[in-house]
Amino acid sequence: MIGEHRYALRATWTGDRGTGTSGYRDYDRSVTLSVAGKPDIAASSDKPFRGDPTRWNPEDLLLAALSECHLLSYLHACVQAGVVVVAYTDDATGTMVEDGRGGGGFTEVMLRPVVTIADESMRDAALAAHAQAHEWCFIANSVNFPVRHEPTIVVAD
Numbered sequence: 001m002i003g004e005h006r007y008a009l010r011a012t013w014t015g016d017r018g019t020g021t022s023g024y025r026d027y028d029r030s031v032t033l034s035v036a037g038k039p040d041i042a043a044s045s046d047k048p049f050r051g052d053p054t055r056w057n058p059e060d061l062l063l064a065a066l067s068e069c070h071l072l073s074y075l076h077a078c079v080q081a082g083v084v085v086v087a088y089t090d091d092a093t094g095t096m097v098e099d100g101r102g103g104g105g106f107t108e109v110m111l112r113p114v115v116t117i118a119d120e121s122m123r124d125a126a127l128a129a130h131a132q133a134h135e136w137c138f139i140a141n142s143v144n145f146p147v148r149h150e151p152t153i154v155v156a157d
Contacts, residue, residue, distance in 0.1 A: 060098035
């Protein structure tokens with residue numbers, strides 16, 4: 001289906017300690033992310049940027065979006081290829097480099113999915129489905145850095 005899809009989110013800063021942003025060290029980086037009908041996400045900046053390391057940060061969320069998008073696209077590709085997936089985990093990593101001017105960006109994300117399939121005869125198609133999933137992943141198609149894959153295919157006992 002071809003179409004345009006819109007998404008809405010509210011980000012609410014909750015880190016005012018009583019003096020607002022009167023100084024760089026005078027406020028928390030706490031944020032609540034809300035989408036109608038879904039549980040809120042407690043977010044912050046990453047610890048090196050004066051954030052709360054117990055909360056999700058934008059970098060975590062970007063990595064999560066890439067990992068989940070590939071997972072969901074992959075499951076769809078497997079259905080179309082006749083591959084029965086019975087388990088899937090991904091230990092994804094990302095590299096972000098600061099530019100020395102207060103900014104920076106991700107230079108790479110590596111997805112390491114471990115996919116358990118129902119039968120050995122499905123192995124080649126299961127491996128090939130990762131390329132199709134990458135082509136279909138809206139999030140991977142929206143970033144300006146490489147999203148690489150190191151899949152492992154396991155056959156269920």
